[in-house]
Amino acid sequence: MSVSSPAATLGAVHTHAEEDVLCIPRTTIFPGAVWHGLVTRGLERVLRTIRAASEYRPRQLVEDDPSQQQVIPYCIVHHPEDDTYLLTRRLRRSSERRLHNLYSLGVGGHVNPGDGELVDPIVGGLIREWGEEIVCPSRATASLVALINEDSTPVGRVHLGLVFLVEPEYGSVSVRETEKLEGEIMTLEAMRRHYLSMESWSQLCFDDLMAGAPARAERSPLVVELPPAP
8 A cells, every 4th residue: 555654734744753544543533343454344334533633643653552543544546538547656765665566446545634634534534645756637436435444464464454446537647646656557457477477466456446446436425526637
């Protein structure tokens, strides 16, 4: 997953020590048995729980604390015109050292306090991250299609992924921070050769996309219109 250090407000630069991120206690989001992997049901309940019980905490205190789940909007970019997707690879200058050189199907990051000043924090964080990480010539529609909880890696066990399928109206996207990421547009079949080198979240998303995630976007409980990102 892309867990870069986004700014609290667009254009600002913060270190991890200065950044507050949206979190929810693990026992609150998982009141019963903890599910692992990618789930496509109960999305509305999880959204309600996050909105009611989440709070901002210093990133430096929760980065290695699995009792707090850091909320991550995670965007899978799909081009409906030719059924292709954006695949990125994290370069050495990326802020998340634990994910260097791994491939990712998703882009996104933490939700910061400034994201919730005018809109739902999840929506605000999604819009900001989209503009910071992606170049897109047109408007795009982001539909929540799944949730990810993956405890097998140090990164995964402290983050809760909200997976959005993002479809531009026209044109192909590209990565903005080319010093941190390299991107390529390809079909799912073509990117299969990179599967073993993907981040764990991306492997889960790849399997889900092959199972028909785009069809579920029409029933999404949260749809966000993203502005062009020139």
